[in-house]
Amino acid sequence: MTRLTSDFIKNLMKEYGVDLAGIASVERFRGAPPGHGPLDLVPRAKSVIVGGIRIPDPVVDYDEYHLKMTEMETGLGILANIENFYMQMGHYVQDMMLNIAATRLANYLEVNHGLRSLPAVNAQHTGLGHPVMEATMGFFSQRHAAVRAGLGEFGFSGLVINPRFGPRVRYVSVITEADLEPDPLLTEKVCMRGKCGGDAGPRCQQRCAKGALKLLPDIDLENVFIDIPVRLDRPKCIDMSGAGEVIGCTFVGTCMRDCPVGKQLTNR
Numbered sequence: 001m002t003r004l005t006s007d008f009i010k011n012l013m014k015e016y017g018v019d020l021a022g023i024a025s026v027e028r029f030r031g032a033p034p035g036h037g038p039l040d041l042v043p044r045a046k047s048v049i050v051g052g053i054r055i056p057d058p059v060v061d062y063d064e065y066h067l068k069m070t071e072m073e074t075g076l077g078i079l080a081n082i083e084n085f086y087m088q089m090g091h092y093v094q095d096m097m098l099n100i101a102a103t104r105l106a107n108y109l110e111v112n113h114g115l116r117s118l119p120a121v122n123a124q125h126t127g128l129g130h131p132v133m134e135a136t137m138g139f140f141s142q143r144h145a146a147v148r149a150g151l152g153e154f155g156f157s158g159l160v161i162n163p164r165f166g167p168r169v170r171y172v173s174v175i176t177e178a179d180l181e182p183d184p185l186l187t188e189k190v191c192m193r194g195k196c197g198g199d200a201g202p203r204c205q206q207r208c209a210k211g212a213l214k215l216l217p218d219i220d221l222e223n224v225f226i227d228i229p230v231r232l233d234r235p236k237c238i239d240m241s242g243a244g245e246v247i248g249c250t251f252v253g254t255c256m257r258d259c260p261v262g263k264q265l266t267n268r
């Protein structure tokens with residue numbers, strides 16, 4: 001039987017299709033809301049294995065495509081591009097690839113090692129798993145897991161900022177009884193803490209047309225953020241009023257698109 005090491009498991013996860021892999025111990029989830037911690041779901045869990053898949057740059061940068069599609073009325077063009085790029089190629093595809101990789105890894109751990117392992121679904125835009133869009137939280141926070149597995153820190157946008165790819169990554173987790181060496185948490189800050197936006201303040205918050213991001217009081221700017229430093233007004237973010245003109249921030253995902261960290265490994 002193959003000896004289970006952290007490197008072996010992360011390489012296996014990468015063979016299953018993820019770009020990033022990291023491991024957190026369950027102790028790092030102390031204080032999770034009741035019912036939403038790894039031990040609530042797998043009581044003898046020891047580790048949370050996290051995988052991330054990057055979103056290609058031209059998918060994130062879909063906000064001008066409608067300008068050239070002159071046969072379509074502007075609002076319709078924006079809506080079509082949100083559906084095609086933000087929803088499908090920037091969410092659904094990554095979410096399902098991640099869910100498949102997580103299921104393969106969970107089956108590997110259960111079948112070959114008898115270790116109970118839950119592929120903790122990433123269901124944001126699969127059309128399943130979120131019957132109530134106004135729900136304040138999913139059943140397991142992939143973002144908190146990614147930070148606790150050393151893959152990034154939270155930014156002023158509330159997104160996980162990976163040092164290489166910035167916020168342009170989706171994540172999934174496998175909660176498992178496998179006792180694996182955790183990766184270190186980041187020790188260097190990644191979010192620019194507003195320096196990205198000059199005198200006008202954090203770029204992500206300037207560009208959030210709905211004003212949905214508000215910095216929490218009393219945050220320590222010197223520490224790496226392992227918890228979300230902002231309050232997201234979710235109803236504002238997903239506001240569908242004026243559909244065709246404004247949905248959330250008109251071009252959903254502006255806080256991801258305009259973050260300079262990891263912005264465009266390629267040229268636009």
Ligand code: SF4
Pocket residue numbers: 204207208209210211212213232236237238248249252253254255256
């Ligand atoms: S997706 Fe748009 S509305 Fe929502 S927080 Fe980001 S910038 Fe604001």
Ligand code: SF4
Pocket residue numbers: 155156157158161190191192193194195196197202203204205258259260261
């Ligand atoms: S846009 Fe600037 S302040 Fe916002 S998350 Fe990115 S680096 Fe941080």
